[in-house]
Amino acid sequence: MISWVAFRRLGLVLFAVLLLARLGPNTAAWAADALPSVQLNADSISPRPIEELTGKNIARDYAYAWQTLAQALDQDRSELLDGYFTGFAKETLSRAVADQKKSGIRVHYIDHGHKVSALFYSPSGDAMQLRDTAQLEVQVLDGDKMVHQEQVALNYLVLMTPAADRWVVRLLETVPGF
């Protein structure tokens, strides 16, 4: 005779299993919806010090930029880049989305967080350069077939500029090291 508590536990386990099974193939899409963690360190920034609020905004907007980048690549929608990317970064990433639409080769990022150091803040406050060590799981898929998967720490050199109500990424370049 199964008690009511045991029956309820069994039901919860069954629900969890079903949920995981449902999420399984879409783990990357689910991960793309989460806001990645961004830790900003501005101790060595120059020539202008960073205001506390600006630091918070930079970290927040950089996290949103990575979230929208992952979503744009997942959904093949370059318009998602409009919110947090501009200039060369937007051009490059839009080309990537267009190319993966055309070729069927897609890249999924599962984002495990960013450690960001602010390097340069222009005297007039119109540009900030950052370096980011991003912990990522990168998956390359040809249609539904995964041809490459890796857990990797990548170094990014980033240039952000202020827009009307947020900071946007103007340049996002992977570099071999800092």
Place this chain on the structure above:
Amino acid sequence: MRHTFVFFILLLLSELSLTGARAADLHPPKQVTAGNGFSIATTGNGDATFYLVGPSDRAKQTVRLGNAIEVAADDVRTAGRYIATVCGSDGCASSAFYVVAAAPAQLSFLVHPSRVPVSAKDAISAVAFVFDKFHNLVLQPVKVDFNVAVKDAPAISRSLPTNNGVAWIRLNATRKGGPAQVVASIGSISEHRVVQQVASDACNLRIKATRKGNSVAVETETVRDCSGNPVPDGTVVTFTATDAKGKTTVDAPIKRGTARVQMRLTGGATISVASGVAMGNEVRIGGTP
């Protein structure tokens, strides 16, 4: 003996067959310059699918393992990390490499502010970002020459190397008013911006006063800053008259280089002038005859 010989032959054939079916692998160079085609050596045999995934590119082609894979210059124009993958019958193998920026070809130049008082120290901020012809940030240090020049005045120049693709400088404004050309250059590549250098605060204010009946007309000489540049029209000049009834103050903007007011004064008075923090001369004027 015969059995031993057959065994070794079979062992050799098996080894050869294993060698023939060895896993596909590829060996790209560690680093490539943007816009330069190159080859990737492969091992293994048979047909395979080659994938190249970069910051802006996704490419796929069928290749023959054991032969070098030619990567076109157009496929590696964007700097960053690329993943090369080859998938044969026995699975996939990947290797990453970096594409770095080509030679400097363009400058992105930010200059602030757009108007600055003459002779102001460290008043102009100039930031230059160095890019190659594919819009990749050039991370190798490059010397950038900064220059501020006004017509008929000595130019101010300084050179600085880039750090992570950026060079920045604070420049003094020159002593002469007018449009200043602020230039950043690397060899033959240059970017120009214009900063309007305006006169600084008024200096050596001089007034003259003329009585006309019950009123006194007070007028400045041409108002100039300490470098001799005419102070812009619209700058407010304050005239103060002190007579037996007390103090009267009148503000007037500079028009065509001078400021003038009409003050109603019957008795004798002392009239002074000021603009901003600069004081001018005082004039004494007698009472109505």
